[in-house]
Amino acid sequence: MTSRGMSIIVARCLSSFERLFRLDRGLPRSNVRLVVDGLAGALAIGIVAATPVAAQEKPSTLGLGIFTFTSGPAAAYGMPGKNAADLMIDEINAKGGIGGVPVSATYVDEAQGAQGVIAEYRRLAGDAKNQVMIAALSSANCLALAPLAEQLEVPTVGWNCDTHQLLMDGKSKYVFRPSGNTVPEFIAYAIYLLDRKPDVKTVAIINPDYAFGHDAAKIFTAALKALKPDVEIVAELYPKLGSPNYQTEISRLSTARPDVVFSNLWGADLENFVRQAAPRGIFTSSQVILALGETVLQRVPLPDGVIVGVLGDGWWMSPDAKAKPETVKFAEAYKARFGEYPVFPSIKMANALIYVKAAYDTAMQKNGGKWPTRAELAAAMKGSKVETLTGTAQTRADNDGLVDQIVGVTIKTPAQQLPMIGDMVRYKGDSLMPQAGQDPLAWIATLKPEFAKSLPKPGSYK
Amino acid sequence: MSNAIIPLLLDSLASAALIFFAAVGLTLVFSVLRVLNVAHGSLYSIGGYVAASICLFIASRQLNPYLSFLALLFSAVGVAAIFGPLIERGLVRWTYGKSEAVQILITFGLFLILEDLQRVIFGVQSFYEDAPMRLLGTTSIGGVVYLNYQILLIAMALLVVVGLRLLINHTRLGRLITAVVADREMAQSIGIDTNRIFILAFSLGVFLAALGGALATPTSGIAPGLGADTMVLAFAVAAIGGLGRIEGAALASLIVGLARVLAIYLAPSLDAVAPYAAMLVVLLIRPYGLFGSVTARRI
Numbered sequence: 001m002t003s004r005g006m007s008i009i010v011a012r013c014l015s016s017f018e019r020l021f022r023l024d025r026g027l028p029r030s031n032v033r034l035v036v037d038g039l040a041g042a043l044a045i046g047i048v049a050a051t052p053v054a055a056q057e058k059p060s061t062l063g064l065g066i067f068t069f070t071s072g073p074a075a076a077y078g079m080p081g082k083n084a085a086d087l088m089i090d091e092i093n094a095k096g097g098i099g100g101v102p103v104s105a106t107y108v109d110e111a112q113g114a115q116g117v118i119a120e121y122r123r124l125a126g127d128a129k130n131q132v133m134i135a136a137l138s139s140a141n142c143l144a145l146a147p148l149a150e151q152l153e154v155p156t157v158g159w160n161c162d163t164h165q166l167l168m169d170g171k172s173k174y175v176f177r178p179s180g181n182t183v184p185e186f187i188a189y190a191i192y193l194l195d196r197k198p199d200v201k202t203v204a205i206i207n208p209d210y211a212f213g214h215d216a217a218k219i220f221t222a223a224l225k226a227l228k229p230d231v232e233i234v235a236e237l238y239p240k241l242g243s244p245n246y247q248t249e250i251s252r253l254s255t256a257r258p259d260v261v262f263s264n265l266w267g268a269d270l271e272n273f274v275r276q277a278a279p280r281g282i283f284t285s286s287q288v289i290l291a292l293g294e295t296v297l298q299r300v301p302l303p304d305g306v307i308v309g310v311l312g313d314g315w316w317m318s319p320d321a322k323a324k325p326e327t328v329k330f331a332e333a334y335k336a337r338f339g340e341y342p343v344f345p346s347i348k349m350a351n352a353l354i355y356v357k358a359a360y361d362t363a364m365q366k367n368g369g370k371w372p373t374r375a376e377l378a379a380a381m382k383g384s385k386v387e388t389l390t391g392t393a394q395t396r397a398d399n400d401g402l403v404d405q406i407v408g409v410t411i412k413t414p415a416q417q418l419p420m421i422g423d424m425v426r427y428k429g430d431s432l433m434p435q436a437g438q439d440p441l442a443w444i445a446t447l448k449p450e451f452a453k454s455l456p457k458p459g460s461y462k
Numbered sequence: 463m464s465n466a467i468i469p470l471l472l473d474s475l476a477s478a479a480l481i482f483f484a485a486v487g488l489t490l491v492f493s494v495l496r497v498l499n500v501a502h503g504s505l506y507s508i509g510g511y512v513a514a515s516i517c518l519f520i521a522s523r524q525l526n527p528y529l530s531f532l533a534l535l536f537s538a539v540g541v542a543a544i545f546g547p548l549i550e551r552g553l554v555r556w557t558y559g560k561s562e563a564v565q566i567l568i569t570f571g572l573f574l575i576l577e578d579l580q581r582v583i584f585g586v587q588s589f590y591e592d593a594p595m596r597l598l599g600t601t602s603i604g605g606v607v608y609l610n611y612q613i614l615l616i617a618m619a620l621l622v623v624v625g626l627r628l629l630i631n632h633t634r635l636g637r638l639i640t641a642v643v644a645d646r647e648m649a650q651s652i653g654i655d656t657n658r659i660f661i662l663a664f665s666l667g668v669f670l671a672a673l674g675g676a677l678a679t680p681t682s683g684i685a686p687g688l689g690a691d692t693m694v695l696a697f698a699v700a701a702i703g704g705l706g707r708i709e710g711a712a713l714a715s716l717i718v719g720l721a722r723v724l725a726i727y728l729a730p731s732l733d734a735v736a737p738y739a740a741m742l743v744v745l746l747i748r749p750y751g752l753f754g755s756v757t758a759r760r761i
Contacts, residue, residue, distance in 0.1 A: 071586035073685045237730045244682035248473045248726045254606040268588035272683040281607045
């Protein structure tokens with residue numbers, strides 16, 4: 001344990017006791033919570049400090065803290081992630097676990113809010129058997145947990161952390177993102193749109209009102225403006241996350257009469273928006289882009305021609321995925337167990353678990369087969385290149401991931417009952433990412449139309 | 463110009479109709495029982511869940527889809543018949559005459575219980591059943607396609623305002639309620655069964671909440687957390703209109719609906735705060751709400 005860690009323990013304890021002694025002077029309830037949090041934090045750090053030697057012995061089970069939404073409107077996105085984790089863990093355990101140790105997961109519901117999520121993270125981190133956290137789904141929670149992961153020195157794999165702000169300082173030692181971020185994800189939509197509809201003049205945006213929605217709008221707009229400066233944004237709407245009713249927003253979109261409606265709504269919000277917008281003609285009057293549209297293909301009737309993607313390469317029906325027997329087996333097992341085929345959050349979670357397993361294998365290979373410490377595990381993740389169910393996850397020096405981006409449009413085929421993704425393109429992960437440490441928006445502003453011309457075209461990924 | 467104003471007005475009315483259904487039951491219960499029912503939002507979402515479940519059952523059995531309209535109404539009746547007397551007799555009546563803090567704490571406890579009950583019974587995933595919306599089709603007004611169901615909602619809200627006014631002014635039950643509202647002890651002393659009036663008034667409030675949830679279902683999703691959101695908005699409307707005033711709730715719903723729609727059209731970043739900004743402005747000018755007063759008790 002470093003002296004920095006010890007000083008943190010002392011500071012947290014002193015801070016807690018100072019607050020505690022003020023209890024009899026009418027401490028407000030919020031401060032009581034701070035006291036409890038403070039003591040819990042000190043206790044967690046104390047336990048973490050006391051466990052590195054023991055952690056090198058093989059434990060009876062390997063605990064994973066997995067953070068996702070299991071309730072509320074976001075559960076429509078979070079539950080497929082949990083389902084995939086259940087399935088993957090069963091498969092890993094059926095093959096003898098990781099390094100011979102069976103895996104068990106503790107799920108944390110992110111719907112409880114950031115304060116609860118932080119408290120749960122601390123609690124789980126305090127238990128030595130939980131060596132890795134797979135956290136989180138919400139970008140806001142990822143940002144809240146990242147400093148804690150560094151402080152407690154717990155390897156934390158952001159299975160669905162999209163915000164590009166997460167690893168921007170490039171100093172992270174324990175936080176990893178084996179998937180893309182908002183920069184390549186939303187540049188990909190701008191490039192695909194301009195290839196498919198080069199005469200686009202007006203765009204309206206409807207995104208959720210938090211970091212993910214605003215970041216996506218900024219990046220998509222910046223990319224469009226860089227590649228086609230005459231594009232005008234005629235409406236920008238940010239309904240509250242979890243909003244059940246979009247009728248007024250739909251009227252506003254109708255009156256703006258845009259060529260294109262772009263949205264990164266997700267979960268039940270996206271389902272509600274599609275169900276309410278379709279009968280009101282939004283899908284016929286404008287070219288609609290639903291950045292997370294693949295997640296609702298099996299639940300709501302999306303018309304043909306909607307631009308959708310998977311925020312990465314996690315499309316279980318992509319040519320690469322179909323060529324991998326383990327992916328086909330995973331998709332069929334998922335369908336048999338949960339009644340639906342996996343959606344891209346399921347694939348992201350499955351890939352995150354493959355990433356963790358690969359890190360254990362590498363770490364044990366490096367230390368002669370001994371059970372790795374948390375620090376050894378983090379070192380194994382750094383710079384790794386892992387074969388996933390749908391492609392490759394490469395970790396850069398700043399711990400950010402490089403994965404390809406698949407975008408296409410909804411089509412119906414006689415072979416499938418559900419809409420599929422057709423006219424696909426697969427952009428290379430590194431082609432849409434700025435260099436480590438480079439300001440993403442400044443980099444996007446430097447893009448020229450020639451840049452888009454150099455990339456593969458819609459329909460090229462077959 | 464009219465192309466811009468007509469959609470704005472229609473959206474405001476449609477938005478106000480949904481808000482009104484959420485708020486009117488709360489204000490009615492407060493006017494008669496003098497209890498601020500924090501669990502009101504949960505009863506709204508229970509109405510939605512029950513209606514959606516029945517509509518889904520009708521769809522799964524391939525029964526006549528128009529039965530779903532009846533399902534919306536009867537689900538509200540069912541929720542009111544079960545929860546109204548149960549909550550009033552089992553819990554709320556013990557709070558009569560107690561301080562507002564006690565009333566709020568008890569109904570807040572009930573709110574937590576009902577929210578968890580919904581999770582246990584209906585699960586944590588979103589519910590959605592839009593058969594009534596699809597059956598009615600669409601109409602293009604001012605170049606914007608509207609759901610005929612949205613127009614039906616506006617008509618239903620007007621019907622409820624007029625119906626409640628007729629009930630209170632022109633029926634025996636209404637006169638009894640008015641007497642209890644004016645002076646509970648005097649009403650009791652002249653032989654009015656106030657307990658019965660309380661059960662009926664509370665059940666009517668539950669019915670209106672459940673009807674609001676049921677009518678919202680075909681155009682909105684239902685998920686855990688809806689009750690809390692509804693409650694906060696209903697409080698804002700009740701505060702603007704003046705607690706306990708039905709016409710106040712109607713006018714306040716219009717103000718909140720208009721504020722929200724204007725925000726979405728003109729300043730989308732203010733969308734979430736618009737209803738509460740409207741409340742702040744009204745309360746700064748009239749601290750007891752548009753129709754409220756310090757002493758007079760009316761309904």
